[in-house]
Amino acid sequence: MAVQALDAGRPSIDWQKWALPAALIAVAYCLIPAYASSYLVEAILLPFLALSLAAVGLNLLTGYCGQLSLGSSAFMAVGAFAAYNFNLRVEGLPLAATMILAGISAAGIGVVFGLPSLRLRGFYLAVSTLAAQFFVQWALTKFGWFSNDNPSGVISAPHLVIAGFSFDGATGRYLLSVTTVILLTALVWRLVNSATGRNFIAVRDNETAARVIGVPVLRTKLLAFAISSFIIGVAGVLWAFTYLRTVEPAGFNLDRSFQILFIIIIGGLASIRGAFLGAAFIVVFPLALSRLGAALFGWLFDSGVLDMSQRIVLGALIIIFLIAEPNGLSALLDRLKRRIGSRSS
Amino acid sequence: MTFFSHLRKAAIATAFVLGATAVHADEQYFPLQSYRVGPYAAGGTGFFGGFIDYLNLINIRDGGVNGVKLTWSEGETQYEVEKGVEVYERLKSNPGIAAWNPLSVGIAYAMIDRITDDKVPLITINHGRTDTTDGRVFPYVFPLLLNPYSETSGIVNYIASKEGGLDKLKGKKIVVLYHGSPYGKETIPIYELLAQKYGFELSQIEVPHPGNEQQAQWLTIRREHPDYVVLRGWGVMNPVALKTAQKTGFPADHIVGNVWSNSEEDVIPAGDAAKGYTAITTQASGEQYPVVQEIVKTVYGAGKGNLEDKSRIGSVYHNLGIVNGILNVEAVRIAQAKFGNRTLTGDEVRWGFEHLKLDPARVEALGAKDLFHSINVSWYNHEGDGYVTFQQWDGKKWNVVSDWIAPDWKLLRPIIEKSSEAYAKEKGIKIRTAEDAEAVVSN
Numbered sequence: 001m002a003v004q005a006l007d008a009g010r011p012s013i014d015w016q017k018w019a020l021p022a023a024l025i026a027v028a029y030c031l032i033p034a035y036a037s038s039y040l041v042e043a044i045l046l047p048f049l050a051l052s053l054a055a056v057g058l059n060l061l062t063g064y065c066g067q068l069s070l071g072s073s074a075f076m077a078v079g080a081f082a083a084y085n086f087n088l089r090v091e092g093l094p095l096a097a098t099m100i101l102a103g104i105s106a107a108g109i110g111v112v113f114g115l116p117s118l119r120l121r122g123f124y125l126a127v128s129t130l131a132a133q134f135f136v137q138w139a140l141t142k143f144g145w146f147s148n149d150n151p152s153g154v155i156s157a158p159h160l161v162i163a164g165f166s167f168d169g170a171t172g173r174y175l176l177s178v179t180t181v182i183l184l185t186a187l188v189w190r191l192v193n194s195a196t197g198r199n200f201i202a203v204r205d206n207e208t209a210a211r212v213i214g215v216p217v218l219r220t221k222l223l224a225f226a227i228s229s230f231i232i233g234v235a236g237v238l239w240a241f242t243y244l245r246t247v248e249p250a251g252f253n254l255d256r257s258f259q260i261l262f263i264i265i266i267g268g269l270a271s272i273r274g275a276f277l278g279a280a281f282i283v284v285f286p287l288a289l290s291r292l293g294a295a296l297f298g299w300l301f302d303s304g305v306l307d308m309s310q311r312i313v314l315g316a317l318i319i320i321f322l323i324a325e326p327n328g329l330s331a332l333l334d335r336l337k338r339r340i341g342s343r344s345s
Numbered sequence: 346m347t348f349f350s351h352l353r354k355a356a357i358a359t360a361f362v363l364g365a366t367a368v369h370a371d372e373q374y375f376p377l378q379s380y381r382v383g384p385y386a387a388g389g390t391g392f393f394g395g396f397i398d399y400l401n402l403i404n405i406r407d408g409g410v411n412g413v414k415l416t417w418s419e420g421e422t423q424y425e426v427e428k429g430v431e432v433y434e435r436l437k438s439n440p441g442i443a444a445w446n447p448l449s450v451g452i453a454y455a456m457i458d459r460i461t462d463d464k465v466p467l468i469t470i471n472h473g474r475t476d477t478t479d480g481r482v483f484p485y486v487f488p489l490l491l492n493p494y495s496e497t498s499g500i501v502n503y504i505a506s507k508e509g510g511l512d513k514l515k516g517k518k519i520v521v522l523y524h525g526s527p528y529g530k531e532t533i534p535i536y537e538l539l540a541q542k543y544g545f546e547l548s549q550i551e552v553p554h555p556g557n558e559q560q561a562q563w564l565t566i567r568r569e570h571p572d573y574v575v576l577r578g579w580g581v582m583n584p585v586a587l588k589t590a591q592k593t594g595f596p597a598d599h600i601v602g603n604v605w606s607n608s609e610e611d612v613i614p615a616g617d618a619a620k621g622y623t624a625i626t627t628q629a630s631g632e633q634y635p636v637v638q639e640i641v642k643t644v645y646g647a648g649k650g651n652l653e654d655k656s657r658i659g660s661v662y663h664n665l666g667i668v669n670g671i672l673n674v675e676a677v678r679i680a681q682a683k684f685g686n687r688t689l690t691g692d693e694v695r696w697g698f699e700h701l702k703l704d705p706a707r708v709e710a711l712g713a714k715d716l717f718h719s720i721n722v723s724w725y726n727h728e729g730d731g732y733v734t735f736q737q738w739d740g741k742k743w744n745v746v747s748d749w750i751a752p753d754w755k756l757l758r759p760i761i762e763k764s765s766e767a768y769a770k771e772k773g774i775k776i777r778t779a780e781d782a783e784a785v786v787s788n
Contacts, residue, residue, distance in 0.1 A: 043434040047427060088771070141527060148771075151534070151764065152474060152493075153527025154454045159773065244426060246454040248527060251426055287431065290421075304381025304390070307421040 028178050033171050041170045046243040048283045049177040050235050055263040055275035056181075056188055057231030062261070063270035064192055065224035066204025067117050068125055071110075071132030072232050073256035078136055079106040079233025080240035080247045081146050087158050088148060095162050099180070099237050106233020107226040109136070114225025118218055121207075133254055140249040154248040157241040173242040180238060184231055189272055191227070200224055201270070232260075266318060268328030277329040286314055371688045373410065373677055375400065375417040376436035378447040383423035384580065387610040388662050392448050393419070394651040395666020396673075399636075401644045401651075403674055410677050411686040416441075426451040437463060441688040443677055444468050444698070446669060450528060453486075460485050464786055465691030466676075466698050470669045471604050471627055475531070478728040479765035480699065481777045485691075487698050489672055490627045490720060490731030491752075494761065496604050497535040498752035499733040500625055501543070504573050504601065506747065515544040520566050522586060523577040525553040528605075532577065535757070542756075546571075556582025563593040576602045576624075583611035584619070591618035598623065598737070608661040612738045620740045625733050628668045628717045630743045632659030635712030636667065661743065668717050675711070676701045684787065692786040699724040699782060718749040724782030730754060 032045070058072050083102035086093055093101075113132040117125050140146050140153075147153045160167040160176060167176045191197050199220045202210035211217050240247040259282060267278020293306045325332040377396070380389035400415045409415055418439070420432030429452030433445070437459075444466040447453050453469045457477075460467045461484070469477070470489045477486035491499070504519065505511040521536050523529035533549055540547035548569060550562050556578065563586075566574060574595065576586055583606045590600060602611065602624030609630075612619035632641060637659055644650050645658070657663055680689050680697025689697070701722040703711070708719055722729035733750050736743035769776055 039434045039438070043431040141525065141530070147527075151476075151531045152450065152454075153530065154451075154474075156454065156458065156772070158771070244430060244455050245458050246426075248426075248451060248454070250526060251451065304386065304421060307382045307423070 025182065028182075029175075032178075033175065036174075038170050041174045042243075044284055044287065045174055046177055047239075048279050049174075049181050050239040050243050051260065051263060051283060052276045052279040053181045053184060053238060054232045054235035054260050055267065055279050056185055056272060057228045057235060058260050059264045059267075059270065059272065059275050060188060060192070060200070060231065061224050061228035063264055063268075063274075064197065064204065065200040065221065065228075067114070067221060067224060068122060069129040069225075069228075070126050070254070070257045070261065071113055071129035071136075072260040073252040073254070074113075074132040074136035075106045075110055075229045075232040076236030076239060076256065077140060077247075077249060077252035078109045078229075079103060079236030080252070081140055081155070082106065082233070083237040083241065084155050084158070084247065085146065085148075095160060095167075099234055102237050103230040103233045106236065107230040110225045110229020110232075111222055114222055114229075117221050117225065130254075133257060137249050137252065152248075154246060155240075157245045157247075160241060177238050177242045180234060184234060185272060188227075188231065192272070196220070196223065204270075262318075264328075266321065266328055268330030271328070271330040273333075274328050274330035277333065281329060285317075286310060289313060371413040371686070372416045372441055373413050373443045373688055373694075374439050374441045375415065375443055375673070376432075376439060376445060377417050377419045378422045378429050378432045378436075378445070378449070378452060379419045380422050380424045380449070382421060383425075385424045388608065389424070389448070390652070391608075391657060391660055391662025392666040392669070394657075395663040395668075396446065396670045397651040397666075398640045398644050398663075399667045399670025399674070401649050402636075402640050403670075405643050405647060405649070406639065410674055411681055413677075413681070413686060413688060415674070422447070422449065422452060424449050424451075426455050430455050433459065437465075442691055443689065443694045444673055444691070446470070446673070448472070450474070457483070457486060460691075463691065464695070466695045468669070468673065468698075470672070471665065476761050476765035476768060478726065478761050480724050480727040480782070482765040482769045482774055483727065484724075484777055484782070485695055487722065487727045487729075489701075489722070489727075489729055490668075490717070491604060491733060492728050492761075493531050494535050494757045495728065495731070495752035495754065496625060496733070497532045498539065498754075498757060499750055500575055500601055500603065501536075501539045502750050502752065503625070503733075503735050503747055505543070506750065508572075511543055516546070517573070518546040518548075518569065518571040519573050519575060520569060520571040521547070521549040521575045521577060522559075522562060522566070523549060523551055524556060524579040524582055525551045526579070528579065529577055535760070536575075538756075538760075552578070552582055552586070554582075555580060557585050559585055559589045563589045563595065566590075566595060567593045572599065574600045576600055576606045578602070578606040578611070584613075584615035587612065587615035587618045587622055597621040601625070601735070607736070609657075609743075610662075617740065619738050621737060623735050623737045623746060624743075626661060626736055626743075627731050627733055628661075628664045629715055629734060629745050630659055630661045630664050630736065634714070634716040636671070636716065637664070639712060640667065664716060668713070671711055671713060671717075672701065672703075672720065675703060684785075690785075690787050696782075696785050698722055699727075701729065715745075724777070724779060728754075 054072055054076060061067050061069055079102045082105035083098050086098045086101050113129055116128040120128055147155045167173055199215045202215050203217055203220050207217055263278035263282050264275055266281055268274025289310045293310055377393055379393040400417060404415055420436055422428040422432055429447055433456055442465050445460060446468045450472055453467060453473050456467055467486045468489055471491045473488040475492045475494050477483040477488050478492050505514050536547055552559055552562055578586055598621035600622050604625055607624035607626050612622060641658060652658060676697035677694060679700050680693045684693045699722060701720060703720050705719050708714055718732035720729040720731055734745055735747040737746045
């Protein structure tokens with residue numbers, strides 16, 4: 001399938017490959033800051049960007065390297081709380097350094113909880129990563145130091161300043177988010193197309209065969225955990241600092257881990273584009289549905305009944321999607337493109 | 346037939362809205378981040394039901410506040426922070442917002458920066474961030490009636506009154522059973538402080554979330570043989586605590602619940618085990634109060650009542666919603682007296698809240714005598730010296746068993762100021778003075 005697509009698109013491949021990302025970046029940096037409403041930025045784009053980045057991170061681990069993890073929101077929490085503490089305790093630390101250090105902290109925790117992957121696979125590994133979920137949440141609640149002894153354990157985001165410019169406004173936070181997401185996504189894209197990325201896929205497809213052809217399996221797995229947790233940790237910083245502006249340990253519960261896992265399953269495993277499509281689906285679609293429901297039936301039912309029916313519709317749609325295209329939205333998009341292509345030729 | 350009647354209603358409503366915008370009638374709008382779905386729906390439907398019922402009463406009976414109609418719309422949050430933020434961003438563009446009332450600590454925290462930028466009050470009645478009591482640092486946040494520290498002091502004062510005075514607490518033993526969450530842990534230092542001050546023995550035991558297994562904790566309690574157990578619970582933890590207490594033989598009438606363990610939803614699932622259990626509240630339950638009676642007559646009589654289950658009228662959460670409605674409406678009324686009978690800006694309503702003084706006589710005039718005691722908010726004190734009372738569950742309903750009790754505000758204020766000043770320093774906030782509080786943004 002991949003070979004086919006390559007052959008068909010060869011003459012114009014470079015133009016096609018770069019046109020869409022370039023257009024998206026142009027929209028992200030020119031149109032949105034100029035025209036988007038504060039609702040679009042605050043309620044849709046900021047959570048979308050943070051969750052997309054987390055999904056890119058998890059996709060690296062689960063989609064590319066085949067290691068199932070349910071600890072994503074724990075790594076997000078580590079990133080968020082680490083960033084808060086670095087910022088609070090190290091005077092004059094630049095925001096970029098704070099974010100990188102937060103990512104490194106999350107990577108460290110990720111490697112520790114990735115160690116069972118050396119012996120466990122599949123669902124057994126998923127269950128062992130649950131430990132990360134419970135341990136991190138427990139530790140953050142138990143030790144007041146992490147939240148600067150705030151009596152209620154909830155921390156609030158500091159001022160976001162880079163090189164003297166304040167990024168506290170909605171547009172500023174959006175630009176900060178979008179730049180971080182683009183940079184890290186570009187790095188991941190480079191990585192999956194490198195020898196390391198091919199090692200990831202080799203480990204996923206057949207561990208024994210990978211070992212036979214000389215892939216260092218243990219190192220590859222731990223590297224996947226480290227890089228994936230780094231990215232998810234930075235996503236946690238975005239979630240806490242640019243989107244909610246506040247963090248409590250309970251906000252990073254198991255539900256969030258599942259949400260990120262569903263994003264990559266719905267969007268498409270082993271696909272960077274899939275992470276974004278899945279996040280868009282999970283963030284935007286329920287909102288659109290709820291607006292539509294309220295507009296059509298708002299005068300008939302109260303908001304509780306509406307919300308319940310939206311969940312049913314959303315669940316049904318996910319089932320239909322996955323039956324129609326088990327490889328996710330990304331594959332669905334490919335199929336659509338091919339169909340349009342074959343019709344026009 | 347019903348469909349057509351709905352259609353007619355919609356047509357009339359549309360005509361009304363169009364007409365209203367045509368004449369630019371003055372309206373004051375309440376955005377409601379309600380939760381009628383999810384694990385906390387019982388609290389959400391009761392509280393927002395009571396709030397809406399009171400707003401309806403003012404509209405139907407008085408034609409609004411001095412002719413200014415009260416309007417509202419709801420957004421479902423399921424008690425989730427992200428949904429609360431989404432609803433905030435969606436509803437904040439509506440004109441004439443009076444105040445936000447999320448009834449969720451998590452959502453309130455996420456809104457503090459946002460509403461401070463927008464200059465609109467955020468009301469966290471009976472809960473919220475304790476140090477927002479300090480109006481010098483948090484100009485727009487109001488933990489009205491009771492913050493968690495005052496609650497702690499109120500409970501200890503109640504136990505003292507049962508024992509015959511604060512000096513009788515010496516040598517007594519109190520166990521605090523708290524929910525293993527930031528909320529549950531928030532009052533640990535305050536209980537320690539009070540134990541030191543009054544010389545009672547204290548032991549604080551954690552119940553991990555969600556708290557549906559408490560055998561170990563109650564065996565420890567039995568060994569320690571305390572005089573009182575304070576239940577600082579949440580959700581399912583409360584009925585389980587009462588049932589386990591019964592199993593281990595600890596008497597329910599020596600268990601005192603906090604403000605999140607005081608509703609019908611906390612005791613009914615425990616059945617007989619809850620008989621005799623006492624809990625703190627800022628608003629008594631029952632429907633005998635004139636204002637609740639008027640709501641039954643005027644609002645429910647006109648078929649506009651918000652509660653689907655009418656037996657919940659006068660329940661703890663419903664009455665909390667009604668009291669919350671009274672406080673919001675009176676703040677608007679007080680602000681109108683200064684700025685004129687028109688749609689007010691958020692900052693003008695903030696001024697109203699900072700002058701929200703309802704003495705017992707005014708509370709009686711509002712038909713709420715014995716429903717709640719009084720409130721006395723200032724620019725400096727955003728809690729407003731709320732009094733607490735205690736209700737005992739007799740198996741069917743709550744009965745008030747104490748006078749109105751004052752928490753020891755003087756003792757708590759320095760602790761609150763220490764925390765709020767640290768926050769001001771961390772965020773680079775300039776500490777407000779009385780003159781700053783009088784400067785109001787009107788458009």
